[in-house]
Amino acid sequence: MSETGKIAFLGLGAMGFGMATNLLSNKLQVTGFDVWPPTLEKFVAAGGSSSSTPREAVKSAPYVVFMVATAAQILSALFDPETGAIETLEQGATLILCSTGPPEHSPNVRKLLDEKNRTDVKVIDAPVSGGTIRAANGTLTILASGNEEDIAGARKVLDVMAGPNLYLIPGGLGAGTKVKMVHQVLAGIHIVMSSEAMGFAAKLGLDTRKAYEVLKKGEGMSWMFENRGPHMIVPDEKVYSALGIIVKDIGIVTAASRRTTSNPGFPLFLSSATEQVLAAGISAGYDRLDDAQLTRVYLPSTPSLVLDLASQDASCTDFTPEETSKLKLVESTMKAVHLVSAMEAMSLGKTVGLETNQLFEIIKGAAGSSWMFADRTPQLLSGKWTSKETVNDTIDSLTTAITEANALKYPLHLAAITLQILQLASLKGYGDEPDLAVSRVWDRETSLYPGKRV
Amino acid sequence: MSETGKIAFLGLGAMGFGMATNLLSNKLQVTGFDVWPPTLEKFVAAGGSSSSTPREAVKSAPYVVFMVATAAQILSALFDPETGAIETLEQGATLILCSTGPPEHSPNVRKLLDEKNRTDVKVIDAPVSGGTIRAANGTLTILASGNEEDIAGARKVLDVMAGPNLYLIPGGLGAGTKVKMVHQVLAGIHIVMSSEAMGFAAKLGLDTRKAYEVLKKGEGMSWMFENRGPHMIVPDEKVYSALGIIVKDIGIVTAASRRTTSNPGFPLFLSSATEQVLAAGISAGYDRLDDAQLTRVYLPSTPSLVLDLASQDASCTDFTPEETSKLKLVESTMKAVHLVSAMEAMSLGKTVGLETNQLFEIIKGAAGSSWMFADRTPQLLSGKWTSKETVNDTIDSLTTAITEANALKYPLHLAAITLQILQLASLKGYGDEPDLAVSRVWDRETSLYPGKRV
Known part of the structure; x- marks a missing residue:
C-alpha cells in the first residue's frame, strides 16, 4: 500500500x-x-x-x-x-x-x-x-x-x-475555476483572433508564412498565435485541439457571465463576439476540425487561402516596404484586440473577486498570454499607466486597418467590436489617456482599477 | 421652354x-x-x-x-x-x-x-x-x-x-445626408436582424411561414422584417435589393462614424456588427443575391432551411404552446436588438447635430422603422420614460434566448452584442431603469437625452 x-x-x-x-x-x-x-x-x-x-x-x-x-x-x-x-x-x-x-x-x-x-x-x-x-x-x-x-x-x-x-x-x-474561466476568456479570444489575423494577412495578399514569422516576434503576438499559426501554414490534417473543445470552454465563460440570481450579468464584448464566430464555425460543420481551421469561417469562398499563400522557404522573412505596411495593419488589429481582451478579462477577474496579481502571474505563464497582456496588465494593477500610446492612437491605427479590411470586404469580427469599445472609451472622455484607460468601460461607480499616467 | x-x-x-x-x-x-x-x-x-x-x-x-x-x-x-x-x-x-x-x-x-x-x-x-x-x-x-x-x-x-x-x-x-445616414443605420441593422431572426426560428424547428405571420404583427416587428420576410419563405430567385447595395450604404455610415480629423469616432456597436455579418456574406460570394438571402450566412450547412420549413398554407397561424414559447425567444431577440438599434441611431443623430424630433418623424414613416423604434423613441425625446420593461427585464429575456441559441450552436451576432450593451448599462447602474436607459451607454458627461421614469 x-x-x-x-x-x-x-x-x-x-x-x-x-x-x-x-x-x-x-x-x-x-x-x-x-x-x-x-x-x-x-x-x-x-x-x-x-x-x-x-x-x-x-x-x-x-x-x-x-x-x-x-x-x-x-x-x-x-x-x-x-x-x-x-x-x-x-x-x-x-x-x-x-x-x-x-x-x-x-x-x-x-x-x-x-x-x-x-x-x-x-x-x-x-x-x-x-x-x-x-x-x-x-x-x-x-x-x-x-x-x-x-x-x-x-x-x-x-x-x-x-x-x-x-x-x-x-x-x-470555486476560486480556482474562476481563474481558469478568466484564462479561458483570453485563450478563446486569442484563438479566434489568430485566424482573423492570418486570414486578413492572406486577404491582403501577404506571404502568410513570412507574416507569421514576423508577427509572432512583435507586439501583436499571443501564445495562441504562436502555437496555432504553424498549423495554418503547413498542410496538416492533424487535429491538435478540436474546435468543439474551445466552443465548450468559452460557452462556460459566457454562460457564467450572464445574468443569474447570483450574478448581475457582466458585459464581455469580445468573449461574446468570439462565441458567435465559433458558433458560425460549428454551423458550417467544422466542429471536429482543428481550431486553427477557423480561417475558413473568415474566408468561406477561398478556404485554403492562408495555406496557399504560405511559402515554404523558412530562411527568408524579408518584406518589401509595401508589404511591411500591410503587415502593420494586421499587427495593429492584433495589438488592439489583445489590449481590450486583457482589460475585459482582468475586469471580469476583479468582478468575481479574484486576487488580481496572482491572476496576472498565472495567465502570463499560460496559454492565455499575449505581448499586450504581459505589458499592459502590470500597469493596470499598479495604477501607474506608463503606456505612451493613447486610446485615440489605438483608435487611429485600428481605423486604418478596418477601413482597408472593409474595402476588401473581409470581416474583422473581433477588431470591429474592439474599435467600438475604444470609441466608447473616447466618447466617455478617455481618448487622450494611455490606451489601457479603455478598462474604464467596465468601471462601476468606484473604479475597478484606479490609475494615472506617470 | x-x-x-x-x-x-x-x-x-x-x-x-x-x-x-x-x-x-x-x-x-x-x-x-x-x-x-x-x-x-x-x-x-x-x-x-x-x-x-x-x-x-x-x-x-x-x-x-x-x-x-x-x-x-x-x-x-x-x-x-x-x-x-x-x-x-x-x-x-x-x-x-x-x-x-x-x-x-x-x-x-x-x-x-x-x-x-x-x-x-x-x-x-x-x-x-x-x-x-x-x-x-x-x-x-x-x-x-x-x-x-x-x-x-x-x-x-x-x-x-x-x-x-x-x-x-x-x-x-450635408444635414439631409446625415438624416439618411442615421436612417441607414436602422435599415441595415434591421435587414440583418430579419435574417438572424428567421434563421433562429428555423433552427428552433418552427414553421417559418407561420413564424413570419405572427412576428410581423408583434412587438418584434420592423419594416424591413415585414418587407424581406416574404422573400425568405417563398421560392423566389428575384433580386429585390442586392446584398452589395446595403453593404455600400452601411459602409458609408460606419466610415463616417470612424475617427477623422473632424469627427472623434462614435461607437456604433450594432452597425459595426452588422457590417461584419454583411462582409461575411460578401466573402461567401453572395453580393449579387437578394439581401433576404443572408439567412445563408447564419445557416451555412443548411442554407435553404428557412425556405424548407415554410408551409405554404397561408390560412393557419396556430402554434402549439411549445412552439409559441420558442417563437417568444425569437421575438425577444428582435425586440432587444430593435430597442438598442433605436438608441444607437438616435444617439448618433443627436451627436451629428440633427433636429431629433424631425429625425424621428422621418424614420418612423420610412424603411428604418420598427415597433420598438416607434414606441420607445418618443419616450427618449420627451424625457418621460414610461416603458414598464426595465433594462434587466430585457437582459433576462434575451439571456434565455441566447442560452437556447448557444445550445443549438446558432450564431446570434446582433443579439449577442445587444446583450453586452444592455449588461454594460446594467453595470453602470441602470438595470432597474426603463429599458431605454440603455441609451445612457452613449452619454457624454452631459446626457444626450435626459429622462426619468414617470
Missing part, C-alpha cells in the same frame, strides 16, 4: 488516462473507472485496477479524482441512485474535482454532500490545463481552491499531478 | 432613369447624360435629349440633378479636365446632389466650387430613397438641406421628384 492509500480515478479520457497512469508511475495505487471498457482494459494493462461503476471504484479510497467530461457527469458519478459513489465513499475522503465546470459547480457539490449528511467528505476545486503531454508527465497546471487544510491533506496527490505547476488560489471553493 | 428651363440629369441608372422620365412626364425639358449609351438612346425614345458628356449636358441648364452612383462620380462629372461640367455651368445654376455620399460630400463640393471662383453656383444636398417605382412616379423621399433660398428656388424641380415626400432638413449643407 502506497503512502496515499488507494486513489479512485473517474474519467480516463485523453487527459485523464495520462494523469492516472502518471499516478501509477509514481507508485501510487489507482483504481480507474470509465464508461468505455477498452480504456479500462488499457489502464489495467498499464498496471492499474479497474471498476465498472463509480460506486465500486471509490470503495476504500481516501482520494477520488474526477476527470469526467462535464460537471453534470460529476453529479451523476456521485449521486446516481444505482451507481453513484455517495453510498460507498470512504469516511473523510477527499474529492478532487479536475473536470472543467462553471464556478458554482464545486460549491454546489459541497452543498449536495452536506444535504446528504456527508460533511465528513472534503471537496477541492482543482481545474487543470496544459494538454495530454503534461498530463502524462505530471506537470499539469492545477488551480486548487477550497479549504486550506483539505488542500494540504491532498498535496501528495496534487503534487504528483502538477509538479511545480500547482497554484493555491485564495477565495474559497 | 418649360417654366424651369432646361434640366440636366446626370446618371440614368435604375433610379435615375425613372426620376428623369418622371420629369419629362411633367412637361419639363430634360437633357440626360449617362456613361452607358443604350440608356441614353432609351431616354431619347422616352422624349428626352441626350449628351455624351456632363460638360455638354449642363449647357444652358439652370438645374443640374446628380444621380450618379457615388460621390467620386459627382466630382468627376463636375471637375474632370476633359468632360467636367464646371467649364460650361450656367451662371447661378443649382446643383441638386441626389447620389448618396458621405455627409461631408456636399460641403466639399461647395468648397471646390468656391475655390474655382464659382460662388454663383448653388448646391443642394438632396439624398433620395424609396426605390425605382417611387422614383418613376415622383413620390421619392427627398431629404433636402442647404441654403434655404437655394432650396426655395429649386422647389419646382424637387416637388416634381418628391411630391408630398420632400423634407427640408435644418442644419445646413
